[in-house]
Amino acid sequence: MIKVNEKKHPFENGITLFQLREKFKPDADIVVYNGFPVADDLSLRDGDQVCFIRRGEIPDAEEMKQLIISRHSPKVHEKIQNKCVGIAGAGGLGSSLAIALARLSVGKLVIADFDVVEPSNLNRQQYFIDQIGLFKVDALKANLGKINPFLDVDPINRKLDESNLGATFKECDVIAECFDNPESKSIIVEFVLSKFNKPIVAVSGIAGFENAHELKCRNLMKNLYVIGDGLTAAAPGMGLMAPKVGIAAHMQANKILELLLKM
Amino acid sequence: MNIVVNGEDISIENTSTVADLLKKLDQDSKKVVVELNETIVSKSDYSEIKISDGDSFEIIQFVPGG
CATH class of the missing domain: 3.10.20.30 (Beta-grasp domain)
Incomplete structure (x- = not known):
């Protein structure tokens, strides 16, 4: 055959x-x-x-x-076509990550964010000028549909906190932390590690443009992978830019692929 | 009292709770995830949980950006 x-x-x-x-x-x-x-x-x-x-x-x-x-690598597609990935935040990390996972044909993406697209997002986030004012989750679903219309994308327009994280991501095999602020990063990582027995791939330390080679993926606790240099914070004079945010998002996508293939 | 933090042996005095330890290490409790002897400590317990000699901590502090 x-x-x-x-x-x-x-x-x-x-x-x-x-x-x-x-x-x-x-x-x-x-x-x-x-x-x-x-x-x-x-x-x-x-x-x-x-x-x-x-x-x-x-x-x-x-x-x-x-x-x-x-064009999917044999034995990869078969394993990930029925998997589900949760994406917490649809900004610079989440929008690029979602596109990479859609191109891989990961079966289902649950994408949660409460914000709308605005002009200052366009420096690094995967949206277009004609999407300004749309909810990010709806704009992202539309963009993913233009790349791979055969996926199940569940856009959840919601501000995530401890009260709704469990219900939002319960069906997901892996969760990606794609928030901007460190308090939210801390809340979701703590929640997933203590309430779910499933991996979370988080990001910390991706601002500026220097030392991109210092972005590493580290397995810091059971079920926790953190991408970044762990130190370089976004701050006045140290902005977030498409290249390093994109590198981190794609490192997240690659770690998630690796985790899904091991399941 | 001797404990391990992120793989390093450290000696601490006058530190009774996880919250005290975070303060001593200059870590913002809202931005960290703490594992004590391979169990996640929830933020609401930082002021409750007492540190014992020989405890092993993993502490991750997140920085902004995404």
């Missing part, structure tokens, strides 16, 4: 990649072989996954879903 554009077909012994393209989609100019684009012909083996794409062509919804999946 081989998979062509995510559909199973009987394997024909001796057939090559380009012979298969001739059969299924002769005008395809992108060939993805086992999750990786290739330019040269090769002999196929039983169990291979192949995708043929015509550059620039917008396929129908079913094929689109299959083509997005085609």
Whole structure:
């Protein structure tokens, strides 16, 4: 059996990649072989996954879903497609993290924030000028839908505190702390570590532009991972900027992926 | 009294509660998460929980930014 554009077909012994393209989609100019684009012909083996794409062509919804999946690393997608990640805060960290997780096709995202998009967010947060004034969770859901419309995104327009954290994130496998202020970071980390038996990936120390290489992911307590240098606080003269916030958000995404794959 | 904080041995005097320890270490109790002998201490207990010789603490202080 081989998979062509995510559909199973009987394997024909001796057939090559380009012979298969001739059969299924002769005008395809992108060939993805086992999750990786290739330019040269090769002999196929039983169990291979192949995708043929015509550059620039917008396929129908079913094929689109299959083509997005085609570039997911084999054995990764199968494990994370039914997982749920909770994102606490949809600012610089949360909006970038959500986009990375959507591109990975993590099955469900629960995203909570109470704020609206405003112009000073645009220096680092994944929103657009025409979204100013919208609730961040609604704007982010819309943006994620343009990247991967096949995900379950639950936008929760709520200020999080001890009284509602449990109900908000109870179905999530992993929680991401994406707040700005340290009091809120402390509250959610303490809550998750004491009330849930599930991991939380938090962030501390990502301001400014210097020493990006000092951003580390540290496992500081059971179920607690903290990304950042632990020290560099946002303050007057030490602002938050897209590069380091983006690095931290993507380190969060990568740690979350690693945790989901171990479950 | 000897305790361990974030892997380092320290010696403390006149420090009876977790709240006292945080003050001594110049940590803002609203911005930290404290683990005592591998159990999370909730903020509401900082003034209640007494420190004993040999206790092991992990204390994380969060800084702003996100």
